[in-house]
Amino acid sequence: MSIYQTIQQAIQSAESVLAVTHIGPDGDALASLTAVGVALEQLQKKYSLVCDDGGLSRFNYLPLAEKIQTRRDSVAYDVVIALDCGDELRMGQAFATLPEPKPFIINIDHHVTNTHFGNINLVRPEASSTTEVLYGLFMEMGLRLSEDLALCLLTGLVTDTLGFRTIGVSANTMRVASHLIDAGADLTLVTQNGLTLKPFSTLRMWQIGLNNMRLESGLLWTTLDKNALRAIGHSGVSNAGLVNLLADVEEAAMGAVLMELEDGTVRVGLRCRPPYNVAELAMNLGGGGHPLAAGCTLDGPLAQAESLLVDMCKEAIRRQSRNG
Ligand SMILES: [Mn+2]
Known part of the structure:
Protein backbone atom coordinates (compact mmCIF):
# COMPACT_ATOMS: atom_id res chain seq x y z
CA MET A 1 0.00 0.00 0.00
CA LEU A 197 -0.54 43.61 2.54
CA LYS A 198 0.59 44.15 6.11
CA PRO A 199 -0.78 45.81 9.22
CA PHE A 200 0.73 49.16 10.29
CA SER A 201 2.10 47.49 13.43
CA THR A 202 4.38 45.44 11.16
CA LEU A 203 6.05 48.59 9.82
CA ARG A 204 6.38 49.95 13.36
CA MET A 205 8.05 46.66 14.32
CA TRP A 206 10.43 46.86 11.36
CA GLN A 207 11.17 50.46 12.33
CA ILE A 208 12.27 49.38 15.80
CA GLY A 209 14.16 46.39 14.43
CA LEU A 210 15.99 48.46 11.81
CA ASN A 211 16.91 50.99 14.49
CA ASN A 212 18.57 48.25 16.55
CA MET A 213 20.28 46.35 13.72
CA ARG A 214 23.98 45.60 13.75
CA LEU A 215 26.31 44.20 11.08
CA GLU A 216 29.41 42.29 12.22
CA SER A 217 31.43 39.55 10.48
CA GLY A 218 28.74 39.00 7.86
CA LEU A 219 25.89 38.73 10.37
CA LEU A 220 23.16 41.35 10.22
CA TRP A 221 20.91 40.99 13.25
CA THR A 222 18.49 42.82 15.44
CA THR A 223 16.54 42.37 18.66
CA LEU A 224 12.99 43.29 19.63
CA ASP A 225 12.20 43.40 23.35
CA LYS A 226 8.75 42.68 24.69
CA ASN A 227 8.13 46.18 26.03
CA ALA A 228 8.71 47.69 22.61
CA LEU A 229 6.50 45.06 20.99
CA ARG A 230 3.75 45.61 23.53
CA ALA A 231 3.92 49.38 22.99
CA ILE A 232 3.20 49.03 19.26
CA GLY A 233 0.53 46.38 19.76
CA HIS A 234 2.44 43.57 18.09
CA SER A 235 1.50 40.08 19.22
CA GLY A 236 2.55 36.59 18.23
CA VAL A 237 5.95 35.10 17.46
CA SER A 238 6.31 36.15 13.82
CA ASN A 239 8.76 38.87 12.76
CA ALA A 240 6.65 39.32 9.61
CA GLY A 241 9.45 39.27 7.09
CA LEU A 242 11.93 41.51 8.92
CA VAL A 243 14.50 38.71 8.84
CA ASN A 244 14.16 38.45 5.04
CA LEU A 245 14.77 42.17 4.77
CA LEU A 246 18.00 41.81 6.77
CA ALA A 247 19.26 38.71 4.95
CA ASP A 248 18.73 40.40 1.57
CA VAL A 249 21.41 42.99 2.33
CA GLU A 250 24.47 42.65 0.05
CA GLU A 251 27.00 42.90 2.86
CA ALA A 252 25.28 40.24 4.98
CA ALA A 253 25.83 36.48 4.75
CA MET A 254 23.11 35.79 7.32
CA GLY A 255 20.22 37.68 8.84
CA ALA A 256 18.80 37.06 12.30
CA VAL A 257 15.92 38.52 14.31
CA LEU A 258 15.54 37.84 18.02
CA MET A 259 12.09 38.53 19.37
CA GLU A 260 11.41 38.46 23.10
CA LEU A 261 8.05 36.85 23.83
CA GLU A 262 5.69 37.59 26.70
CA ASP A 263 6.85 34.48 28.59
CA GLY A 264 10.47 35.66 28.46
CA THR A 265 11.65 33.15 25.85
CA VAL A 266 13.23 34.44 22.66
CA ARG A 267 11.99 33.43 19.21
CA VAL A 268 14.75 33.53 16.60
CA GLY A 269 14.33 33.77 12.82
CA LEU A 270 17.34 32.99 10.60
CA ARG A 271 17.84 33.53 6.86
CA CYS A 272 20.78 33.31 4.46
CA ARG A 273 21.73 32.95 0.81
CA PRO A 274 23.80 30.11 -0.70
CA PRO A 275 26.44 28.88 0.00
CA TYR A 276 25.38 29.49 3.61
CA ASN A 277 22.99 27.21 5.51
CA VAL A 278 21.02 27.93 8.68
CA ALA A 279 19.14 24.63 9.09
CA GLU A 280 21.88 22.88 11.05
CA LEU A 281 22.56 25.95 13.18
CA ALA A 282 18.87 26.17 14.10
CA MET A 283 18.77 22.46 14.86
CA ASN A 284 21.78 22.70 17.17
CA LEU A 285 19.82 25.34 19.07
CA GLY A 286 16.77 23.10 19.41
CA GLY A 287 14.88 24.45 16.38
CA GLY A 288 14.69 23.55 12.72
CA GLY A 289 13.69 24.66 9.25
CA HIS A 290 15.11 24.83 5.75
CA PRO A 291 18.72 25.41 4.59
CA LEU A 292 18.02 29.06 3.80
CA ALA A 293 15.24 29.76 6.32
CA ALA A 294 15.08 28.38 9.83
CA GLY A 295 14.27 29.27 13.40
CA CYS A 296 14.49 28.28 17.04
CA THR A 297 13.35 29.36 20.49
CA LEU A 298 15.96 30.24 23.13
CA ASP A 299 15.69 30.82 26.87
CA GLY A 300 15.88 34.42 28.04
CA PRO A 301 17.03 36.88 29.08
CA LEU A 302 17.21 38.53 25.68
CA ALA A 303 20.79 39.79 26.05
CA GLN A 304 22.05 36.31 26.92
CA ALA A 305 20.19 34.70 24.01
CA GLU A 306 21.62 37.39 21.75
CA SER A 307 25.24 36.79 22.71
CA LEU A 308 24.83 33.00 22.33
CA LEU A 309 23.18 33.32 18.94
CA VAL A 310 25.54 35.96 17.57
CA ASP A 311 28.58 33.85 18.51
CA MET A 312 27.13 30.74 16.89
CA CYS A 313 26.09 32.55 13.71
CA LYS A 314 29.50 34.19 13.30
CA GLU A 315 31.17 30.82 13.81
CA ALA A 316 28.87 29.20 11.21
CA ILE A 317 29.60 32.00 8.74
CA ARG A 318 33.37 31.56 9.27
CA ARG A 319 33.17 27.80 8.84
CA GLN A 320 30.83 27.84 5.86
CA SER A 321 32.70 30.54 3.96
CA ARG A 322 35.86 28.40 4.30
CA ASN A 323 34.05 25.37 2.87
CA GLY A 324 32.09 27.30 0.27
MN1 LIG B 1 5.81 25.78 4.96
Whole structure:
Protein backbone atom coordinates (compact mmCIF):
# COMPACT_ATOMS: atom_id res chain seq x y z
CA MET A 1 0.00 0.00 0.00
CA SER A 2 1.34 3.45 -0.86
CA ILE A 3 1.70 6.12 1.80
CA TYR A 4 -1.16 8.00 0.13
CA GLN A 5 -3.45 4.97 0.49
CA THR A 6 -2.41 4.52 4.11
CA ILE A 7 -3.31 8.14 4.85
CA GLN A 8 -6.59 7.85 2.94
CA GLN A 9 -7.52 4.77 4.95
CA ALA A 10 -6.64 6.39 8.28
CA ILE A 11 -8.82 9.41 7.45
CA GLN A 12 -11.69 7.32 6.06
CA SER A 13 -11.89 5.22 9.21
CA ALA A 14 -11.70 8.22 11.59
CA GLU A 15 -14.77 9.52 13.41
CA SER A 16 -13.28 12.87 14.21
CA VAL A 17 -10.12 14.54 12.89
CA LEU A 18 -7.98 17.23 14.54
CA ALA A 19 -5.95 19.26 12.05
CA VAL A 20 -3.22 21.39 13.67
CA THR A 21 -0.67 23.81 12.31
CA HIS A 22 2.24 25.60 13.94
CA ILE A 23 2.33 28.44 16.43
CA GLY A 24 3.13 31.80 14.85
CA PRO A 25 1.40 30.67 11.67
CA ASP A 26 2.45 31.84 8.21
CA GLY A 27 0.56 31.64 4.92
CA ASP A 28 1.49 28.03 4.24
CA ALA A 29 0.40 27.02 7.75
CA LEU A 30 -3.04 28.62 7.48
CA ALA A 31 -3.45 27.53 3.86
CA SER A 32 -2.61 23.90 4.71
CA LEU A 33 -5.01 23.97 7.63
CA THR A 34 -7.93 25.34 5.61
CA ALA A 35 -7.11 23.09 2.62
CA VAL A 36 -7.39 20.07 4.90
CA GLY A 37 -10.69 21.48 6.18
CA VAL A 38 -12.05 21.78 2.63
CA ALA A 39 -10.87 18.22 1.89
CA LEU A 40 -12.51 16.85 5.05
CA GLU A 41 -15.76 18.61 4.08
CA GLN A 42 -15.63 16.76 0.77
CA LEU A 43 -15.08 13.52 2.67
CA GLN A 44 -17.93 14.43 5.06
CA LYS A 45 -15.77 14.05 8.16
CA LYS A 46 -16.14 15.74 11.52
CA TYR A 47 -13.08 17.89 12.13
CA SER A 48 -11.52 20.81 14.01
CA LEU A 49 -8.96 23.23 12.58
CA VAL A 50 -6.67 24.49 15.35
CA CYS A 51 -3.77 26.90 15.65
CA ASP A 52 -2.76 28.10 19.14
CA ASP A 53 -2.24 31.63 17.83
CA GLY A 54 -5.36 31.71 15.62
CA GLY A 55 -5.50 33.05 12.06
CA LEU A 56 -4.17 36.27 10.53
CA SER A 57 -6.62 38.87 9.23
CA ARG A 58 -5.02 39.17 5.80
CA PHE A 59 -5.73 35.46 5.25
CA ASN A 60 -9.43 35.80 6.06
CA TYR A 61 -10.17 35.31 2.34
CA LEU A 62 -9.24 31.63 2.76
CA PRO A 63 -12.28 29.34 2.67
CA LEU A 64 -13.02 28.09 6.22
CA ALA A 65 -10.70 30.75 7.77
CA GLU A 66 -13.56 31.52 10.17
CA LYS A 67 -13.40 27.91 11.39
CA ILE A 68 -9.83 28.19 12.71
CA GLN A 69 -9.92 27.79 16.50
CA THR A 70 -7.26 28.70 19.06
CA ARG A 71 -8.29 25.77 21.29
CA ARG A 72 -9.41 22.35 20.30
CA ASP A 73 -12.81 20.98 21.29
CA SER A 74 -12.97 18.56 24.19
CA VAL A 75 -14.09 15.67 21.99
CA ALA A 76 -12.08 12.49 21.42
CA TYR A 77 -10.12 12.65 18.17
CA ASP A 78 -9.07 9.48 16.34
CA VAL A 79 -6.59 11.17 14.07
CA VAL A 80 -4.34 14.24 14.29
CA ILE A 81 -3.12 15.77 11.04
CA ALA A 82 -0.03 17.89 11.75
CA LEU A 83 0.61 20.45 9.03
CA ASP A 84 3.83 22.35 8.27
CA CYS A 85 5.26 21.33 11.67
CA GLY A 86 8.88 20.13 11.83
CA ASP A 87 8.36 18.69 15.31
CA GLU A 88 5.63 18.13 17.89
CA LEU A 89 6.49 21.24 19.90
CA ARG A 90 5.56 23.43 16.93
CA MET A 91 1.93 22.40 17.45
CA GLY A 92 1.94 24.05 20.87
CA GLN A 93 -0.84 23.47 23.40
CA ALA A 94 -3.27 22.11 20.81
CA PHE A 95 -1.20 18.93 20.74
CA ALA A 96 0.62 19.00 24.10
CA THR A 97 -2.62 19.00 26.07
CA LEU A 98 -4.16 16.02 24.24
CA PRO A 99 -4.73 13.17 26.68
CA GLU A 100 -2.46 10.11 26.50
CA PRO A 101 -2.33 7.87 24.59
CA LYS A 102 -2.16 10.41 21.75
CA PRO A 103 -4.36 9.78 18.71
CA PHE A 104 -2.92 8.43 15.47
CA ILE A 105 -0.71 11.15 13.96
CA ILE A 106 -0.41 11.95 10.25
CA ASN A 107 2.58 14.27 9.82
CA ILE A 108 2.47 16.25 6.56
CA ASP A 109 5.35 18.66 6.02
CA HIS A 110 8.21 19.84 3.83
CA HIS A 111 10.87 20.86 6.39
CA VAL A 112 14.18 19.05 5.90
CA THR A 113 14.62 19.01 9.69
CA ASN A 114 11.30 17.20 10.28
CA THR A 115 11.71 14.68 13.11
CA HIS A 116 9.21 12.15 11.66
CA PHE A 117 7.18 12.25 14.86
CA GLY A 118 4.03 10.87 13.23
CA ASN A 119 2.63 7.37 12.87
CA ILE A 120 2.65 8.20 9.17
CA ASN A 121 5.12 10.78 7.87
CA LEU A 122 4.44 12.39 4.50
CA VAL A 123 7.51 14.64 4.56
CA ARG A 124 8.77 15.99 1.23
CA PRO A 125 11.71 18.39 1.64
CA GLU A 126 11.81 18.84 -2.15
CA ALA A 127 8.35 20.45 -2.06
CA SER A 128 8.13 24.25 -1.99
CA SER A 129 5.39 24.24 0.62
CA THR A 130 3.19 21.96 2.66
CA THR A 131 0.32 22.73 0.29
CA GLU A 132 2.41 21.37 -2.61
CA VAL A 133 2.65 18.11 -0.64
CA LEU A 134 -1.10 18.24 0.03
CA TYR A 135 -1.84 18.75 -3.67
CA GLY A 136 -0.08 15.45 -4.46
CA LEU A 137 -1.96 13.69 -1.66
CA PHE A 138 -5.38 15.07 -2.59
CA MET A 139 -4.98 14.18 -6.27
CA GLU A 140 -3.96 10.62 -5.32
CA MET A 141 -7.00 10.45 -3.04
CA GLY A 142 -9.23 11.44 -5.97
CA LEU A 143 -10.56 14.60 -4.32
CA ARG A 144 -12.27 17.21 -6.47
CA LEU A 145 -10.07 20.25 -7.12
CA SER A 146 -12.75 22.83 -6.33
CA GLU A 147 -12.05 26.56 -6.57
CA ASP A 148 -11.97 26.72 -2.75
CA LEU A 149 -9.44 23.93 -2.49
CA ALA A 150 -7.31 25.45 -5.25
CA LEU A 151 -7.32 28.86 -3.53
CA CYS A 152 -6.04 27.34 -0.27
CA LEU A 153 -3.34 25.32 -2.00
CA LEU A 154 -2.12 28.23 -4.15
CA THR A 155 -1.82 30.40 -1.03
CA GLY A 156 0.73 28.04 0.51
CA LEU A 157 2.73 27.88 -2.72
CA VAL A 158 2.83 31.64 -3.23
CA THR A 159 3.58 32.62 0.37
CA ASP A 160 6.27 30.03 1.17
CA THR A 161 8.10 30.81 -2.09
CA LEU A 162 7.70 34.60 -1.69
CA GLY A 163 5.97 34.63 -5.07
CA PHE A 164 7.92 31.80 -6.76
CA ARG A 165 11.30 33.36 -5.97
CA THR A 166 12.93 30.95 -3.52
CA ILE A 167 15.26 28.01 -4.05
CA GLY A 168 12.45 25.55 -3.25
CA VAL A 169 10.59 26.39 -6.48
CA SER A 170 10.72 23.50 -8.95
CA ALA A 171 9.13 22.73 -12.28
CA ASN A 172 6.59 20.73 -10.28
CA THR A 173 5.75 23.81 -8.19
CA MET A 174 4.96 25.71 -11.38
CA ARG A 175 2.90 22.82 -12.81
CA VAL A 176 0.89 22.58 -9.61
CA ALA A 177 0.39 26.36 -9.56
CA SER A 178 -0.86 26.32 -13.13
CA HIS A 179 -3.36 23.54 -12.33
CA LEU A 180 -4.58 25.53 -9.35
CA ILE A 181 -5.04 28.68 -11.44
CA ASP A 182 -6.89 26.57 -14.04
CA ALA A 183 -9.16 25.39 -11.24
CA GLY A 184 -10.07 29.01 -10.49
CA ALA A 185 -7.60 30.15 -7.81
CA ASP A 186 -7.05 33.91 -8.02
CA LEU A 187 -3.27 34.53 -8.14
CA THR A 188 -3.57 38.31 -7.76
CA LEU A 189 -5.73 37.97 -4.66
CA VAL A 190 -3.27 35.52 -3.14
CA THR A 191 -0.20 37.65 -3.93
CA GLN A 192 -1.81 40.85 -2.72
CA ASN A 193 -3.15 39.43 0.56
CA GLY A 194 -0.53 36.83 1.22
CA LEU A 195 2.61 38.78 0.42
CA THR A 196 2.05 42.48 -0.01
CA LEU A 197 -0.54 43.61 2.54
CA LYS A 198 0.59 44.15 6.11
CA PRO A 199 -0.78 45.81 9.22
CA PHE A 200 0.73 49.16 10.29
CA SER A 201 2.10 47.49 13.43
CA THR A 202 4.38 45.44 11.16
CA LEU A 203 6.05 48.59 9.82
CA ARG A 204 6.38 49.95 13.36
CA MET A 205 8.05 46.66 14.32
CA TRP A 206 10.43 46.86 11.36
CA GLN A 207 11.17 50.46 12.33
CA ILE A 208 12.27 49.38 15.80
CA GLY A 209 14.16 46.39 14.43
CA LEU A 210 15.99 48.46 11.81
CA ASN A 211 16.91 50.99 14.49
CA ASN A 212 18.57 48.25 16.55
CA MET A 213 20.28 46.35 13.72
CA ARG A 214 23.98 45.60 13.75
CA LEU A 215 26.31 44.20 11.08
CA GLU A 216 29.41 42.29 12.22
CA SER A 217 31.43 39.55 10.48
CA GLY A 218 28.74 39.00 7.86
CA LEU A 219 25.89 38.73 10.37
CA LEU A 220 23.16 41.35 10.22
CA TRP A 221 20.91 40.99 13.25
CA THR A 222 18.49 42.82 15.44
CA THR A 223 16.54 42.37 18.66
CA LEU A 224 12.99 43.29 19.63
CA ASP A 225 12.20 43.40 23.35
CA LYS A 226 8.75 42.68 24.69
CA ASN A 227 8.13 46.18 26.03
CA ALA A 228 8.71 47.69 22.61
CA LEU A 229 6.50 45.06 20.99
CA ARG A 230 3.75 45.61 23.53
CA ALA A 231 3.92 49.38 22.99
CA ILE A 232 3.20 49.03 19.26
CA GLY A 233 0.53 46.38 19.76
CA HIS A 234 2.44 43.57 18.09
CA SER A 235 1.50 40.08 19.22
CA GLY A 236 2.55 36.59 18.23
CA VAL A 237 5.95 35.10 17.46
CA SER A 238 6.31 36.15 13.82
CA ASN A 239 8.76 38.87 12.76
CA ALA A 240 6.65 39.32 9.61
CA GLY A 241 9.45 39.27 7.09
CA LEU A 242 11.93 41.51 8.92
CA VAL A 243 14.50 38.71 8.84
CA ASN A 244 14.16 38.45 5.04
CA LEU A 245 14.77 42.17 4.77
CA LEU A 246 18.00 41.81 6.77
CA ALA A 247 19.26 38.71 4.95
CA ASP A 248 18.73 40.40 1.57
CA VAL A 249 21.41 42.99 2.33
CA GLU A 250 24.47 42.65 0.05
CA GLU A 251 27.00 42.90 2.86
CA ALA A 252 25.28 40.24 4.98
CA ALA A 253 25.83 36.48 4.75
CA MET A 254 23.11 35.79 7.32
CA GLY A 255 20.22 37.68 8.84
CA ALA A 256 18.80 37.06 12.30
CA VAL A 257 15.92 38.52 14.31
CA LEU A 258 15.54 37.84 18.02
CA MET A 259 12.09 38.53 19.37
CA GLU A 260 11.41 38.46 23.10
CA LEU A 261 8.05 36.85 23.83
CA GLU A 262 5.69 37.59 26.70
CA ASP A 263 6.85 34.48 28.59
CA GLY A 264 10.47 35.66 28.46
CA THR A 265 11.65 33.15 25.85
CA VAL A 266 13.23 34.44 22.66
CA ARG A 267 11.99 33.43 19.21
CA VAL A 268 14.75 33.53 16.60
CA GLY A 269 14.33 33.77 12.82
CA LEU A 270 17.34 32.99 10.60
CA ARG A 271 17.84 33.53 6.86
CA CYS A 272 20.78 33.31 4.46
CA ARG A 273 21.73 32.95 0.81
CA PRO A 274 23.80 30.11 -0.70
CA PRO A 275 26.44 28.88 0.00
CA TYR A 276 25.38 29.49 3.61
CA ASN A 277 22.99 27.21 5.51
CA VAL A 278 21.02 27.93 8.68
CA ALA A 279 19.14 24.63 9.09
CA GLU A 280 21.88 22.88 11.05
CA LEU A 281 22.56 25.95 13.18
CA ALA A 282 18.87 26.17 14.10
CA MET A 283 18.77 22.46 14.86
CA ASN A 284 21.78 22.70 17.17
CA LEU A 285 19.82 25.34 19.07
CA GLY A 286 16.77 23.10 19.41
CA GLY A 287 14.88 24.45 16.38
CA GLY A 288 14.69 23.55 12.72
CA GLY A 289 13.69 24.66 9.25
CA HIS A 290 15.11 24.83 5.75
CA PRO A 291 18.72 25.41 4.59
CA LEU A 292 18.02 29.06 3.80
CA ALA A 293 15.24 29.76 6.32
CA ALA A 294 15.08 28.38 9.83
CA GLY A 295 14.27 29.27 13.40
CA CYS A 296 14.49 28.28 17.04
CA THR A 297 13.35 29.36 20.49
CA LEU A 298 15.96 30.24 23.13
CA ASP A 299 15.69 30.82 26.87
CA GLY A 300 15.88 34.42 28.04
CA PRO A 301 17.03 36.88 29.08
CA LEU A 302 17.21 38.53 25.68
CA ALA A 303 20.79 39.79 26.05
CA GLN A 304 22.05 36.31 26.92
CA ALA A 305 20.19 34.70 24.01
CA GLU A 306 21.62 37.39 21.75
CA SER A 307 25.24 36.79 22.71
CA LEU A 308 24.83 33.00 22.33
CA LEU A 309 23.18 33.32 18.94
CA VAL A 310 25.54 35.96 17.57
CA ASP A 311 28.58 33.85 18.51
CA MET A 312 27.13 30.74 16.89
CA CYS A 313 26.09 32.55 13.71
CA LYS A 314 29.50 34.19 13.30
CA GLU A 315 31.17 30.82 13.81
CA ALA A 316 28.87 29.20 11.21
CA ILE A 317 29.60 32.00 8.74
CA ARG A 318 33.37 31.56 9.27
CA ARG A 319 33.17 27.80 8.84
CA GLN A 320 30.83 27.84 5.86
CA SER A 321 32.70 30.54 3.96
CA ARG A 322 35.86 28.40 4.30
CA ASN A 323 34.05 25.37 2.87
CA GLY A 324 32.09 27.30 0.27
MN1 LIG B 1 5.81 25.78 4.96
